[in-house]
Amino acid sequence: MSREGLAFIWFLLLAVLLTGYAILDGFDLGVGILHPFVAKTDKERRLVMNSIGPIWDGNEVWLVTFGGALFAAFPEAYATVFSGFYLPLMMLLLALILRAVSLEFRGKVKSPAWRQVWDLAFFLGSLLATFLFGVAVGNMMLGVPLDAHHEYIGTFWMLLNPYSLAVGLLGVFAFALHGSIFLYLKTEGELQQRMRRVMWRMFYVFAVLFVIMTVWTTLTVPRAVETLHAYPLLWVVPILNALAVLNIPRAISKGSEGHAFLSSSCVIAAFVVLFITAIFPFLVPASNDASYSLTILNAASSEKTLGIMLLIAIIGMPCVMAYSAVIYWTFHGKVKLEETSY
Amino acid sequence: MELDLVLLSRIQFALTIMFHYLFPPLTIGMGVVLVYLGGMYLKTRDPAYRQAQKFWTRIFGLNFAIGVASGIVMEFQFGTNWATYSRFVGDVFGSALAAEGIFAFFLESGFLAVLIFGWNRVGPKMHFFSTCMVSFGSIFSSVWIVIANSWQQTPAGSHIVPMTREVLNEHGQRTFDENGVLITKPWIIDGVPVMRAEVTDFWAMVLNPSTGYRLSHVLLGCFIMGSFFILSICSWYILKGKHVEFAKRSFGGALFLATISSILIAFNGHQQAQNVYHYQPAKLATFEGHFESEGPADLTLFGIPDAEAETIHMRIAIPGALSFMVHDDTSFTEPVIGLDKIRPEHRPPLWIPFISWRLMVGIGTFFIALTLYSYYLLWRGTLFKKRWVMWAYCVSVLLAVIANQVGWVAAEVGRQPWIVHPPIVTDTDNQPVFDEDGFLQYEKVSAALPDGSIYERYAGLSTTDGVSKAVAAEQVAASIVMFLLIYLLLGSVWIFILNKKIQHGPEPPEDGFAKNQSESIFQVGGEHDRLGLADAGLWDDPTESTDRGEQHD
Numbered sequence: 063m064s065r066e067g068l069a070f071i072w073f074l075l076l077a078v079l080l081t082g083y084a085i086l087d088g089f090d091l092g093v094g095i096l097h098p099f100v101a102k103t104d105k106e107r108r109l110v111m112n113s114i115g116p117i118w119d120g121n122e123v124w125l126v127t128f129g130g131a132l133f134a135a136f137p138e139a140y141a142t143v144f145s146g147f148y149l150p151l152m153m154l155l156l157a158l159i160l161r162a163v164s165l166e167f168r169g170k171v172k173s174p175a176w177r178q179v180w181d182l183a184f185f186l187g188s189l190l191a192t193f194l195f196g197v198a199v200g201n202m203m204l205g206v207p208l209d210a211h212h213e214y215i216g217t218f219w220m221l222l223n224p225y226s227l228a229v230g231l232l233g234v235f236a237f238a239l240h241g242s243i244f245l246y247l248k249t250e251g252e253l254q255q256r257m258r259r260v261m262w263r264m265f266y267v268f269a270v271l272f273v274i275m276t277v278w279t280t281l282t283v284p285r286a287v288e289t290l291h292a293y294p295l296l297w298v299v300p301i302l303n304a305l306a307v308l309n310i311p312r313a314i315s316k317g318s319e320g321h322a323f324l325s326s327s328c329v330i331a332a333f334v335v336l337f338i339t340a341i342f343p344f345l346v347p348a349s350n351d352a353s354y355s356l357t358i359l360n361a362a363s364s365e366k367t368l369g370i371m372l373l374i375a376i377i378g379m380p381c382v383m384a385y386s387a388v389i390y391w392t393f394h395g396k397v398k399l400e401e402t403s404y
Numbered sequence: 405m406e407l408d409l410v411l412l413s414r415i416q417f418a419l420t421i422m423f424h425y426l427f428p429p430l431t432i433g434m435g436v437v438l439v440y441l442g443g444m445y446l447k448t449r450d451p452a453y454r455q456a457q458k459f460w461t462r463i464f465g466l467n468f469a470i471g472v473a474s475g476i477v478m479e480f481q482f483g484t485n486w487a488t489y490s491r492f493v494g495d496v497f498g499s500a501l502a503a504e505g506i507f508a509f510f511l512e513s514g515f516l517a518v519l520i521f522g523w524n525r526v527g528p529k530m531h532f533f534s535t536c537m538v539s540f541g542s543i544f545s546s547v548w549i550v551i552a553n554s555w556q557q558t559p560a561g562s563h564i565v566p567m568t569r570e571v572l573n574e575h576g577q578r579t580f581d582e583n584g585v586l587i588t589k590p591w592i593i594d595g596v597p598v599m600r601a602e603v604t605d606f607w608a609m610v611l612n613p614s615t616g617y618r619l620s621h622v623l624l625g626c627f628i629m630g631s632f633f634i635l636s637i638c639s640w641y642i643l644k645g646k647h648v649e650f651a652k653r654s655f656g657g658a659l660f661l662a663t664i665s666s667i668l669i670a671f672n673g674h675q676q677a678q679n680v681y682h683y684q685p686a687k688l689a690t691f692e693g694h695f696e697s698e699g700p701a702d703l704t705l706f707g708i709p710d711a712e713a714e715t716i717h718m719r720i721a722i723p724g725a726l727s728f729m730v731h732d733d734t735s736f737t738e739p740v741i742g743l744d745k746i747r748p749e750h751r752p753p754l755w756i757p758f759i760s761w762r763l764m765v766g767i768g769t770f771f772i773a774l775t776l777y778s779y780y781l782l783w784r785g786t787l788f789k790k791r792w793v794m795w796a797y798c799v800s801v802l803l804a805v806i807a808n809q810v811g812w813v814a815a816e817v818g819r820q821p822w823i824v825h826p827p828i829v830t831d832t833d834n835q836p837v838f839d840e841d842g843f844l845q846y847e848k849v850s851a852a853l854p855d856g857s858i859y860e861r862y863a864g865l866s867t868t869d870g871v872s873k874a875v876a877a878e879q880v881a882a883s884i885v886m887f888l889l890i891y892l893l894l895g896s897v898w899i900f901i902l903n904k905k906i907q908h909g910p911e912p913p914e915d916g917f918a919k920n921q922s923e924s925i926f927q928v929g930g931e932h933d934r935l936g937l938a939d940a941g942l943w944d945d946p947t948e949s950t951d952r953g954e955q956h957d
């Protein structure tokens with residue numbers, strides 16, 4: 063296969079990894095964002111945390127693998143984005159560290175003050191991480207100023223533009239909605255009844271933001287629609303996305319929350335697909351001079367590396383899918399507090 | 405020394421990786437012990453093994469969580485702080501990192517859930533299988549990361565090539581000539597062609613000349629760390645007269661692992677030193693503080709190195725021993741390449757590798773002596789009564805931490821000023837070649853420029869050239885402060901919780917109920933009953949925390 067073909071396949075595989083991460087860690091992060099608002103007693107807080115207890119770590123591996131695959135398949139893009147978004151990435155690292163250790167630390171001391179600290183860290187870590195992911199996506203949609211070396215030449219404050227901040231907000235409510243449905247499925251009794259109200263609220267806010275951002279994007283990022291015009295078949299994605307959004311309230315009111323969760327997963331997947339169609343054929347569009355842009359081909363590794371990595375993915379990913387399924391099955395059902403819970 | 409971008413980026417990298425590297429050796433080493441305990445439980449059904457595994461699993465989980473949290477920093481900072489390096493090595497280094505993610509991390513973190521949370525959800529066989537997968541995953545991840553690192557020390561299976569660029573028009577679209585062929589041109593900025601390393605032979609890259617020695621060295625170091633961690637806690641219990649039966653049981657297994665690993669690592673270290681000499685003579689000369697290339701070469705035991713005067717003050721040395729060590733030369737006279745054969749700008753800093761190397765070797769020697777002496781005492785039946793030996797084991801975990809850390813420091817500072825070390829030029833007899841000034845030659849690569857001239861560079865990358873150009877020194881300084889604070893916090897909480905867990909100790913073994921039931925369904929039933937009682941009160945919930953009851957200690 064040609065280097066061009068392999069690079070395109072890796073562009074799609076990265077989208078798959080990103081989709082996997084966004085759907086799986088999406089509900090983890092959503093649970094973290096909702097944590098202080100939905101759990102009233104210490105026991106409920108433990109239940110909420112333990113709903114993701116055994117699986118959040120594995121979910122986050124999707125991000126780590128995405129990072130590694132980006133490094134290997136598109137080193138130029140990895141270097142440009144990670145060094146260009148230096149401070150936001152450091153904040154993201156801080157958020158991810160806090161979130162990870164708060165889960166582990168919280169249950170270890172029986173003091174209300176201790177637990178409040180780690181509850182706060184869990185919430186802030188989840189919120190900040192989600193928001194920053196959204197801001198990064200927003201900036202990639204808009205494009206960033208680059209020089210001939212493909213180095214970012216803008217400032218930190220330029221990354222905090224209104225459009226990107228709004229994408230960050232959309233991300234927060236998309237994950238909160240996703241997480242609220244997940245929590246509804248994992249809980250029972252009074253807490254579950256409360257989650258029903260939360261699901262509705264999250265849906266309304268999300269729906270309003272979804273409409274605003276759809277309009278805003280078509281106005282500000284003409285490139286987003288260009289690819290859809292070039293490949294009309296792709297229009298199926300935004301249409302299915304809209305249907306999936308509409309299906310969430312339908313499923314909730316019908317009492318089939320499992321379908322609502324499936325729909326919110328589809329919404330997140332559609333967001334990732336729309337994001338990559340918006341930037342295609344670029345990886346990092348340059349906002350100052352289009353010829354400085356990083357394209358799929360000029361950012362890609364050599365044909366040899368792309369081929370080897372494809373082989374690694376073909377061998378590795380089915381295994382990952384298989385034992386992920388086994389592990390999710392092991393921990394299926396309503397969350398219960400046990401001796402080993404957080 | 406000026407606090408410039410390079411130095412700050414190096415400090416940041418050193419800080420984050422040294423903090424991170426406290427945890428992987430612990431989890432890799434302890435993982436092997438967990439497999440042993442889980443296997444023994446399966447074989448004997450003795451509940452004491454299960455209780456021991458539960459206790460060590462809790463500590464394992466704590467270490468793992470901080471290892472993961474600090475590890476994600478490592479992957480990100482290649483891009484954030486070392487973007488130019490990432491562009492240069494991504495084709496080679498990235499594939500090893502991606503393989504680590506797909507093959508190792510998923511395995512490790514997936515089955516960790518079953519190991520930690522699955523005691524009552526899966527049967528003992530599935531639980532043992534999960535334990536093995538976690539241990540295997542953690543070892544496999546070290547395999548890929550050591551491969552990636554070793555390639556930077558002894559690059560193989562790759563070449564350095566000038567890059568071309570598609571010619572984009574003002575809309576950012578690719579351009580084609582009249583035959584529909586994509587138009588590309590050499591990528592040259594300010595007269596310097598942009599070059600990068602590309603894989604030519606994947607397996608040659610994976611099995612590069614130093615991978616084998618370095619990987620076995622790292623894994624043995626991890627086993628030493630894990631086993632001394634357990635030995636240290638057990639000896640403390642024995643000294644305090646707490647959980648003595650449990651402690652002696654765990655001590656025996658860990659001592660075996662510690663002894664074997666300490667002896668093997670000495671042999672491995674010797675071979676590795678010869679490998680280092682062959683491919684990176686400047687590094688070995690720095691370790692040894694060896695300036696003069698004449699033979700016989702003496703082995704410096706102690707001394708104060710002086711880079712300016714090119715000598716070692718107050719030196720205590722074994723005559724000719726370095727000749728013997730490096731060349732297996734029984735006449736003790738063979739010359740060993742010294743720092744005088746290395747161009748001054750290519751010499752590593754002297755002090756840090758010199759001291760780190762000595763500390764590592766010294767601690768390793770002490771471990772061999774201590775473990776062998778312990779076996780002598782065990783044979784005499786007095787091991788657990790010798791209080792000073794028990795105290796020695798108590799503090800030995802710190803020595804193991806130091807040895808693991810300074811080993812890496814020696815390896816990484818010793819390769820400076822290179823981030824990707826260029827191979828040395830050798831002749832047909834595989835002997836190093838010296839240039840007209842008498843200095844060791846490093847391989848070079850060249851590229852033709854459009855004006856007909858030839859551009860030449862070393863077949864490596866210097867650390868100075870590897871940093872991110874889009875990042876300001878203040879930003880790196882700010883991130884250092886942030887990491888310092890967060891790591892201080894994490895480190896203190898880790899020690900605090902670890903201390904609580906150790907003070908609390910293992911649960912007493914379950915009664916005969918569990919012992920006679922091989923069917924896990926009975927255990928699930930028992931667990932549910934306990935949960936039913938537990939739901940009544942909140943703070944008295946016996947399932948309240950994994951460390952229930954420890955507040956009473």
